[in-house]
Amino acid sequence: MPLVLLAALLLAPAALLNAQSKNVDMYWVDVEGGAATLIVAPSGESLLIDSGFAVGDRDAKRIYAAAQQAGLKKIDYFVLSHFHADHAGGLAALSKLIPIGRFYAHGDDVETENQQWLDSFKTASSGKYTIVKPGDKIPVSGLQVLVVASNEQLLPNPVNGGGPNPLCAEAEQKAASAPENRRSVGLLLSYGKFKYLNLVDMDWEKEMELVCPINKVGKVTLYQTGRHGSFDDAGAPALLGAIQPQVVVVNNGPRKGMGQNAPIKSDNPPGKHVAPYEANTYLRLSKTPRIEGVWQEHKSLIDPDPQHNTAEDMIANLDDAGDHKGNWIKASVEKDGKFSVTNSRNGFSKTYKAR
Ligand SMILES: [Zn+2]
Numbered sequence: 001m002p003l004v005l006l007a008a009l010l011l012a013p014a015a016l017l018n019a020q021s022k023n024v025d026m027y028w029v030d031v032e033g034g035a036a037t038l039i040v041a042p043s044g045e046s047l048l049i050d051s052g053f054a055v056g057d058r059d060a061k062r063i064y065a066a067a068q069q070a071g072l073k074k075i076d077y078f079v080l081s082h083f084h085a086d087h088a089g090g091l092a093a094l095s096k097l098i099p100i101g102r103f104y105a106h107g108d109d110v111e112t113e114n115q116q117w118l119d120s121f122k123t124a125s126s127g128k129y130t131i132v133k134p135g136d137k138i139p140v141s142g143l144q145v146l147v148v149a150s151n152e153q154l155l156p157n158p159v160n161g162g163g164p165n166p167l168c169a170e171a172e173q174k175a176a177s178a179p180e181n182r183r184s185v186g187l188l189l190s191y192g193k194f195k196y197l198n199l200v201d202m203d204w205e206k207e208m209e210l211v212c213p214i215n216k217v218g219k220v221t222l223y224q225t226g227r228h229g230s231f232d233d234a235g236a237p238a239l240l241g242a243i244q245p246q247v248v249v250v251n252n253g254p255r256k257g258m259g260q261n262a263p264i265k266s267d268n269p270p271g272k273h274v275a276p277y278e279a280n281t282y283l284r285l286s287k288t289p290r291i292e293g294v295w296q297e298h299k300s301l302i303d304p305d306p307q308h309n310t311a312e313d314m315i316a317n318l319d320d321a322g323d324h325k326g327n328w329i330k331a332s333v334e335k336d337g338k339f340s341v342t343n344s345r346n347g348f349s350k351t352y353k354a355r
Helices: 003-011 055-069 091-097 112-125 166-170 204-211 237-243 281-286
Strands: 024-028 037-040 046-049 075-079 100-105 129-131 144-150 186-191 194-198 222-224 247-250 293-298 315-317 329-333 338-343 349-353
Touching: 037 055, 055 091, 091 112, 100 112, 112 129, 144 204, 166 204, 166 237, 204 237, 237 281, 247 281, 247 329, 281 293, 293 338
Parallel strands: 046 075, 075 100, 100 129, 194 222, 222 247, 247 293, 293 315
Antiparallel strands: 024 037, 024 329, 037 046, 144 186, 186 194, 329 338, 338 349
């Protein structure tokens, strides 16, 4: 081997040398009903979406532990979906534990009571902050990460095979909720056939705008539930039926998100529903056409009925906060679209094939 080539190989980062054999690894870090999704591309570049709560640096430490598990020395890209405590809270502590390359968010509009989260984001990002709009890409090497929503704006035209959505005619509309959730940065990640959609805390009204009358995002492989699985503020059946997720990850907490289901409102006009119109999140997801698996960060302790939660093997944390270790759910995606989802609590794993 020529000396120059040998020297280059010795200097190349390990991630680069392993690039051919690696998968896309995705970790849903347990942040007790907040959000923190860490994604590591085969290139070795990493993307973190949201940073959980502040709560005594608990979530920053859990994200850092996942980053260590993934062998990361830095987080290349950080997307903050919106300025709420359950998404932005962990950033100040995390940015002291591990370097973060570039920062993305929806802009500087913020609710008065959440000004502190914009301020801490500005401090952590210190001049490395890009405001994103629909159609922008987060430049993770080897992945396509498309911004589909930001600051209440949505993609103007369909992508990923999207088109007219026949479910819209009978679908129920709801009034818009408070602005910050509606400003959530939504992302569609593509790696070959595998598509991951994360609309974060987008509300029902905005979901309907995204898929009616035209489904702008097409069908997806893995969907991270809106509002931590707190339906009916999100999870419109016309969205679920249009995106037809194969696998869903619910990033709930023991007492937050899934289980906080609003009852079906009596003022809904009769018949103006798209099936499955189940008030319970798990039932609605499990009856969505072509779904193959639902995984939960937590068993819901608001609604612990086994019929209202997925199979126990597919739940990462069964107990209340403090009694568990912050187990994560991980997906590992191969180049051909085969992917496995694993529960770190018990090692239980299932393999799927992206359609
Ligand atoms: Zn949230």
